[in-house]
Amino acid sequence: MKKSDSFLIAIKASIEAGKSIMELYEQGKVKIESKEDNSPLTAADTASNNVIIEELKGTNIPIISEENKQISYIDRKDWPFCWIVDPLDGTKEFIKRNGEFTVNIALVQKGVPILGVIYVPVTRELYYSDVKQEKAYKTVLNKEHILTRELFDEKDRIIPTISKKNDLIKVVGSRSHMNQDTEDFIKNLRMDFNEVEIVSKGSSLKFCLIAEGRADVYPRFAPTMEWDTAAGHAICSAVGLKVISKRTNSELKYNKDSLLNDYFVVRK
Structure with missing residues (x-):
């Protein structure tokens, strides 16, 4: 086939x-x-x-x-x-x-x-x-x-829109999984950007937001499984984004021994 x-x-x-x-x-x-x-x-x-x-x-x-x-x-x-x-x-x-x-x-x-x-x-x-x-x-x-x-x-065709405001960064957050690690990540961003905007979405829509350019970065420092991310990963990869493991600093892999993902960040 x-x-x-x-x-x-x-x-x-x-x-x-x-x-x-x-x-x-x-x-x-x-x-x-x-x-x-x-x-x-x-x-x-x-x-x-x-x-x-x-x-x-x-x-x-x-x-x-x-x-x-x-x-x-x-x-x-x-x-x-x-x-x-x-x-x-x-x-x-x-x-x-x-x-x-x-x-x-x-x-x-x-x-x-x-x-x-x-x-x-x-x-x-x-x-x-x-x-x-x-x-x-x-x-x-x-x-x-x-x-x-x-x-x-x-x-x-999805052509990501690029923000013209260099002092603004939009961060995708989860409606159900905001935690201290994520809060710390956002706090660090505030040192480099004048304005940090939080864009909240549920499910794999977070990947879609960043693929379309409606957000700039998606940190996920809470447990996810491979089925939560694989489709979104493919959509982000197709527009030039990376889904980077916090542990290995390389892209997430699939069909692993453990189907549990590392914590990750989606970015350019």
């Missing part, structure tokens, strides 16, 4: 998953359970995961998903390619009903994200990128979650 075919399947999977999430979101009350790590799980997480797994299985590429039983590293360490999936990134935002949740799908080759898809079901914004082509796009679907224009249209 060609990479382009896999890309289109991933895009379709994200949209169909988003539709399944919205069916439950629009019902209002959703039953909430707790997973072993005490993170929330809803029927929307499960419904989205089922849709994605069904769509992606035709690619014959193995899948790492937050909602699947995890595969041992011995069995997956030699995979040349794998999908990394978060069927509902921002479950807490889903529960809060603020619309800031996404569907994340990334194709990883030997630890490096090469394709990324993020779908925002509430706003119907579809972000997608081909890292090797150094191109990322943002296409908005109609109210029925149907594409009204061709994918990969140059009009939808």
Whole structure:
């Protein structure tokens, strides 16, 4: 199967998953359970995961998903390619009903994200990128979650806007995970910039903000898993941004022994 075919399947999977999430979101009350790590799980997480797994299985590429039983590293360490999936990134935002949740799908080759898809079901914004082509796009679907224009249209190409204010830096923060390390990072920035503006967003939308140039830096000094970041990493990489591990000072890697990420910073 060609990479382009896999890309289109991933895009379709994200949209169909988003539709399944919205069916439950629009019902209002959703039953909430707790997973072993005490993170929330809803029927929307499960419904989205089922849709994605069904769509992606035709690619014959193995899948790492937050909602699947995890595969041992011995069995997956030699995979040349794998999908990394978060069927509902921002479950807490889903529960809060603020619309800031996404569907994340990334194709990883030997630890490096090469394709990324993020779908925002509430706003119907579809972000997608081909890292090797150094191109990322943002296409908005109609109210029925149907594409009204061709994918990969140059009009939808993400060209980051560059701030003309050299004394201002915009920092992406999390609505749910601001902590002392992040506060210290921001404090240090205040020594170099006259003004530091905090831009708060949930889920992988933080990666989308910085990819579009609506923010300058995204520090994440709280635990994340590979499925939280792989798709956003691919979108940022396609527009020339780096996702740097605080521990190694190199870019995050994927399909590791531990699927837990290092703390990281997204920047140019």
